Amino acid sequence: xxxxEGFRRYVAHIILWIGIAIVAFPxxxxxxxxxxxxxxxxxxxxxxxxxxxxxxxxxxxxxxxTSGSTREPVGNMMLNSLVMALLIAVGKIAISIISAYAIVxxxxxxxxxIFWIIFITLxxxxxxxxxxxxxxxxxxxxxxxxxxxxxxxIASATATLLFRQFFMTVPDELLEASRIDxxxxxxxxxxxxxxxxxxxxxALFVILFILGWxxxxxxxxxxxxxxxxxxxxxxxxxxxxxxxxxxxxxxxxTAVLAMLPPVFVVVAMQKLFVxxxxxxxx
Amino acid sequence: MGSLHLPCVPTNPHSPFPxxxxxxxxxxxxxxxxxxxxxxxxxxxxxxxxxxxxxxxFCVLVGPSGCGKSTLLRMVAGLETVxxxxxxxxxRIVNQVEPADRDxxxxxxxxxxxxxxxVFNNMAYxxxxxxxxxxxxxxxxxxxARVLELTPMxxxxxxxxxxxxRQRVAMGRAIVRQPKVFLFDxxxxxxxxxxxxxxxxxxxxxxxxxxxxxxYVTHDQLEAMTLADVLVVMNGGQVxxxxxxxxxxxxxxxxxxxxxxxxxxxxxxxxxxxxxxSQLGGAGEAGILGIRPEDFVITDQTPAGGIALPLTxxxxxxxxxxxxxxxxxxxxxxxxxxxxxxxxxxxxIVRIPGSVAPPIGQKIRVAAVRAKLHLFSGDGRTRLGA
Numbered sequence: 029x030x031x032x033e034g035f036r037r038y039v040a041h042i043i044l045w046i047g048i049a050i051v052a053f054p055x056x057x058x059x060x061x062x063x064x065x066x067x068x069x070x071x072x073x074x075x076x077x078x079x080x081x082x083x084x085x086x087x088x089x090x091x092x093x094t095s096g097s098t099r100e101p102v103g104n105m106m107l108n109s110l111v112m113a114l115l116i117a118v119g120k121i122a123i124s125i126i127s128a129y130a131i132v133x134x135x136x137x138x139x140x141x142i143f144w145i146i147f148i149t150l151x152x153x154x155x156x157x158x159x160x161x162x163x164x165x166x167x168x169x170x171x172x173x174x175x176x177x178x179x180x181x182i183a184s185a186t187a188t189l190l191f192r193q194f195f196m197t198v199p200d201e202l203l204e205a206s207r208i209d210x211x212x213x214x215x216x217x218x219x220x221x222x223x224x225x226x227x228x229x230x231a232l233f234v235i236l237f238i239l240g241w242x243x244x245x246x247x248x249x250x251x252x253x254x255x256x257x258x259x260x261x262x263x264x265x266x267x268x269x270x271x272x273x274x275x276x277x278x279x280x281x282t283a284v285l286a287m288l289p290p291v292f293v294v295v296a297m298q299k300l301f302v303x304x305x306x307x308x309x310x
Numbered sequence: 311m312g313s314l315h316l317p318c319v320p321t322n323p324h325s326p327f328p329x330x331x332x333x334x335x336x337x338x339x340x341x342x343x344x345x346x347x348x349x350x351x352x353x354x355x356x357x358x359x360x361x362x363x364x365x366x367x368f369c370v371l372v373g374p375s376g377c378g379k380s381t382l383l384r385m386v387a388g389l390e391t392v393x394x395x396x397x398x399x400x401x402r403i404v405n406q407v408e409p410a411d412r413d414x415x416x417x418x419x420x421x422x423x424x425x426x427x428x429v430f431n432n433m434a435y436x437x438x439x440x441x442x443x444x445x446x447x448x449x450x451x452x453x454x455a456r457v458l459e460l461t462p463m464x465x466x467x468x469x470x471x472x473x474x475x476r477q478r479v480a481m482g483r484a485i486v487r488q489p490k491v492f493l494f495d496x497x498x499x500x501x502x503x504x505x506x507x508x509x510x511x512x513x514x515x516x517x518x519x520x521x522x523x524x525x526y527v528t529h530d531q532l533e534a535m536t537l538a539d540v541l542v543v544m545n546g547g548q549v550x551x552x553x554x555x556x557x558x559x560x561x562x563x564x565x566x567x568x569x570x571x572x573x574x575x576x577x578x579x580x581x582x583x584x585x586x587x588s589q590l591g592g593a594g595e596a597g598i599l600g601i602r603p604e605d606f607v608i609t610d611q612t613p614a615g616g617i618a619l620p621l622t623x624x625x626x627x628x629x630x631x632x633x634x635x636x637x638x639x640x641x642x643x644x645x646x647x648x649x650x651x652x653x654x655x656x657x658x659i660v661r662i663p664g665s666v667a668p669p670i671g672q673k674i675r676v677a678a679v680r681a682k683l684h685l686f687s688g689d690g691r692t693r694l695g696a
């Protein structure tokens with residue numbers, strides 16, 4: 029056993045490195061391809077080493093856009109995606125923490141039926157209810173707007189359930205102590221529950237931001253104007269399947285740019301995120 | 311009701327509490343009149359309780375778990391609704407008053423400190439919510455912290471404190487409010503035995519100094535005996551007996567009180583057993599006889615009017631200063647009414663000083679004098695004689 033220890037460690041490490049290589053290689057290719065000349069890629073002669081067009085390609089991608097299918101600068105697309113993802117993440121957290129608060133701490137008529145209705149919506153993702161949702165957004169004249177992009181995705185059963193579970197682990201005595209300390213429902217929510225939910229909110233924010241950032245179907249449906257395009261939709265539009273030549277360096281640069289905000293959010297909030305998932309200390 | 315007269319100490323120059331802590335600021339009797347609590351399901355948790363706690367008195371509610379003592383306290387606090395009767399704090403009926411407006415402060419069993427707030431903020435929270443000026447908040451919290459020796463910990467979070475320190479923060483949160491009434495819900499049961507005794511003394515001292523009316527819930531009869539001016543023994547949602555702790559100890563009104571107050575519990579035996587019947591004569595037909603373990607003496611004589619029992623020693627417990635002898639009576643008897651803390655039928659505990667005890671298996675005779683006999687009716691609900 030003891031002699032095997034070193035050997036086993038090497039095997040484990042080799043397997044892990046193979047895993048990392050498999051995951052990382054496409055990302056590497058994307059980064060490399062975004063610095064190459066388009067003609068080289070089109071010929072299938074792409075080198076695995078960085079090319080010399082880094083600044084030129086990224087400048088064009090961010091500020092100019094492709095010359096073909098969608099002429100929107102990717103910078104603008106990123107802004108759209110960022111606004112949408114932030115609205116969705118913040119909106120979902122705000123709505124669901126409030127509804128969970130109502131469900132856990134207040135006794136009102138039809139409390140449990142309402143809870144179950146929220147629960148059932150878990151089984152109805154956007155794709156299933158996409159026609160009625162589209163109709164409502166269209167009737168409210170919210171097509172091609174940030175409101176239209178984010179509002180329908182904000183109501184969230186998952187986050188409501190998560191906060192409900194968390195609130196139910198908060199000792200009742202905290203509420204009672206607050207009542208004796210003269211804190212009304214709003215004060216208790218603001219002074220005690222919100223600070224205690226901080227790590228949960230951070231974990232949810234990471235998950236929901238990425239979820240919002242990666243939306244494809246819904247933005248595709250309700251945005252028609254190029255300047256309201258999100259980056260995920262934009263990438264797809266850049267890849268032409270007709271006779272025009274796809275500008276691969278720009279596509280790849282866009283893909284790399286699309287990766288950055290989620291990576292940034294995860295790295296920035298990693299500590300809180302992990303604590304939010306594992307912490308039980310009250 | 312037996313009530314201790316509390317010495318007033320308002321102008322002690324060494325008192326850490328300046329004049330605004332003086333006990334004259336408000337009279338706060340707490341009076342419960344026929345208080346009832348029936349849950350929506352129909353379960354009757356409190357079946358009509360009458361208690362009167364005088365201003366500055368320390369009232370302890372004691373009873374086995376599930377007897378309704380915590381529910382009653384929470385009703386006084388306003389955390390549970392009152393479904394019948396009246397709760398009167400300082401001359402005001404508070405049945406419909408919000409907890410924050412009852413002028414009470416409560417110490418919870420698990421302390422219920424706000425985990426994200428510093429010790430200072432935990433104590434200051436209630437004051438700030440009442441719109442008190444920050445300077446005054448600081449003065450009060452600093453004073454309380456000094457009394458409770460929490461000054462070096464004011465900036466720490468509750469999770470960085472030990473159990474005893476958290477307990478003191480919870481106390482601090484109560485005293486900065488300078489309420490009319492302190493409510494304690496088993497505040498010491500999360501502490502280890504040694505600390506519990508130390509904190510028990512602290513609480514009593516603090517209460518005497520502040521002279522604030524207090525209601526304290528515990529299931530620990532020792533805590534109850536040592537803290538109370540007024541002891542309320544509860545069972546099954548009802549008050550079994552109210553009074554001075556020693557008076558209750560000396561003259562328990564029911565067999566429940568007799569076996570609950572005092573450790574080890576009072577020996578209860580049916581007076582129908584022949585040996586007892588013959589010795590008691592006419593007194594206590596078909597009743598229950600109670601004798602405290604410490605009232606027995608190992609002797610061959612029978613005191614006049616008293617009682618003597620032959621026992622076989624079954625077990626010995628030596629705790630140093632005293633020894634408990636577990637014996638069985640010579641003849642079996644019918645089971646006495648079931649009460650908590652009751653011994654198996656025929657078993658008798660004798661408490662003797664020192665550590666010299668008869669060997670196991672030996673037959674001994676124990677006796678108790680007439681004045682130490684407690685006689686109860688057959689159902690255990692009524693005390694017979696004085």
